[in-house]
Amino acid sequence: MAKKKNTITLMKGEREFHYAALVIMTLMMLFCIVPLILMVTVSFSSEQSLVYGYRFIPDEWSLDAYAFMWAKRATIFRAYGLTILVTVIGTAISLVMTSMFAYPLSRKDFKPRNVIAFILFFTMLFNGGMTASYMVWTRLFHIKDKIWAYLLPGSLMNGMNVMLVRNYFNANIPYSIIEAARLDGAKDWTIYSKIMVPLSKPIMTTIGLFSALGYWNNWTAGIYYVNNPKLYTIQVYLKKLMDSIQFLKTTDLQSEATLLASRNLPTESARMAIAIIALIPVLIVYPFIQKELIKGMVVGGVKG
Template identity: 85%
Template structure:
């Protein structure tokens, strides 16, 4: 009996050691994520002259020039924000519908061609036609240039990995007997999908919804390739163009004295950080509310089904 108790005590000590080690590792990982955000916010509140010698967590000289500069562009930024929100919401909803509808038949054992579609899906995860071919198809065949479709369609509407996550979730967490019971009650495939599969898949839907939303929110490459109309800039595209313009003015030799004085007063490094802060606010505000479902969806959806 004493030996068994000693083994339990040793096991408890080992578990405590593991928990402490895991806690230290998680704290270090948290610091690696939080410290850059703190530094970024600090730099955004620094004057340009104080940034000549490098970044500091406590600014040598406080300044709101970067935010004042962005405030002067508030009308354009507000329009870009509105378009970004529209693209993110529509794209995320469309991505959820298409991904779950593709994953549902792949999870059905009685769907005979499912291996063929699974191979096609996996093939697209490994190979693609390249940027040039994609650009020609989207612009010459689908004519999405300078339209909102340029943000929604290329690259982000449905991802193969997301389909696999949803399929695995369906297989691992929704018993096939529920589907059979629905069949016996006269439910068709659309009823089973919309009334049974989707309502029971909240965690994985939250997970892939966040992936899709982040992809649409942070996407600036589609705007760079397909959008030339400034009124169609999303917040990421607009801020990228803004930074390019500031950098151009800073690095170009101009003889006009007034322009040179304006150049010196333009925020560059601090404006970049202010831009990043503005772009991060929605993500930081939404994530705490979906964290629980996100973790659950990642853990269960990653299980092989």
């Protein structure tokens, strides 16, 4: 007896829709994955094979870029360590500050909340510009050549994140829970720490990841405020290294010896190798938080 096929009956037009969706999603996936594959293959290519452009399958395989990285391992590990430190501390402070800012804005009984929300929103649209910010951070807060240069400017608290968390609080945590806690005798700090934050895991994961990525990829702060090589993060180190290699390769002032050395330096492949090294922690962490992240992105955007 013929076995009945286990099939799902599609309605008229649904099959076409499924195919169209499949094609679009495949294209979008390729847009994301192709640069990543290219980055990996380029990092394993010899410098000479890259003269005529990038290829998915290198003409000549080489580990020169990674050998170069290994030679610089002391500096790279220090930069790596500093980046992790900045990311962990920055993300932790950012999460605390963002959620603490969002909590009163979500409270109906906090009368100035609309004024404060407006001020917050205003900063999302307008700011003092680079020069004014630079003057404030260096002259008033004296962050130049300090680790604070990575932590404070820009990334510490983001208006958009505050709005996301506030919306999450409003839309997902019934206000009567706060009222119940108040009547149970809980003060605001207890309500915030024991109820609001534990109930906001999805949105906290989302903004935590945004914030961590922001800190991890932040190279501009280092370029603007840091001159001490010991305080270079991995991104700043990558930028400085590329600038130096480029300088050696293009300058007219180089001696025969440096010219010879610079010709053998891996540039494109090294750039990709450092980018891969910088990407590894994100690739490791992402699968563990993916579920909460998607939940947070969906619900945080809902207007409360």
